[in-house]
Amino acid sequence: MGVQLADKIVLVTGAAGGVGRAVAARMAAEGAKTVLLADLAPEPLAEVAAGIEASGGSAGSLVADLGSAGGCAELVSRVADGYGRLDVLVHTAAVPNSPVDFLSVPDEVEARGHNSFLVDNMNAYSCKSLQG
Numbered sequence: 500m501g502v503q504l505a506d507k508i509v510l511v512t513g514a515a516g517g518v519g520r521a522v523a524a525r526m527a528a529e530g531a532k533t534v535l536l537a538d539l540a541p542e543p544l545a546e547v548a549a550g551i552e553a554s555g556g557s558a559g560s561l562v563a564d565l566g567s568a569g570g571c572a573e574l575v576s577r578v579a580d581g582y583g584r585l586d587v588l589v590h591t592a593a594v595p596n597s598p599v600d601f602l603s604v605p606d607e608v609e610a611r612g613h614n615s616f617l618v619d620n621m622n623a624y625s626c627k628s629l630q631g
């Protein structure tokens with residue numbers, strides 16, 4: 500796997516949380532060129548970044564609110580402006596175990612009102628502008 504991640508720019512959302520933190524550290528250990536860490540919470544993000552750097556990896560912290568399409572779009576712009584491309588997206592930003600009626604979620608949502616991992620994950624589609 501290390502060879503596959505060499506020279507790759509990886510973005511992990513929810514990187515301050517359980518799954519995201521573990522995935523980010525593993526991606527760095529597997530040789531990703533840069534692991535970008537996105538989350539609401541600056542302090543834990545800095546902690547995760549410091550851990551990756553201390554292990555010889557390269558990390559960048561991006562504080563972002565991905566609870567809206569606008570927040571996702573802004574994050575994508577920052578990645579594009581700062582790094583020029585995105586090779587791998589791992590989208591784990593979530594509010595786990597939040598009840599939601601997924602059939603009621605509109606195409607364009609402000610997730611604050613739904614507070615749901617499903618909504619956050621749907622907003623990953625905002626990232627498609629980085630394809631190619």
Ligand SMILES: NC(=O)c1ccc[n+]([C@@H]2O[C@H](COP(=O)([O-])OP(=O)(O)OC[C@H]3O[C@@H](n4cnc5c(N)ncnc54)[C@H](O)[C@@H]3O)[C@@H](O)[C@H]2O)c1
Pocket residue numbers: 512513514515516517518519537538539540563564565566567591592593594595596616619
């Ligand atoms: N932990 C598990 O064992 C497990 C197992 C299967 C699936 N999952 C799923 O994986 C996902 C992540 O789980 P976890 O345990 O890492 O959760 P977690 O709560 O530990 O981490 C989620 C992270 O998302 C961030 N976040 C929440 N809202 C955000 C927003 N609007 N913008 C940016 N960041 C935001 C939080 O700050 C947090 O750091 C969830 O969808 C969960 O249901 C988890």
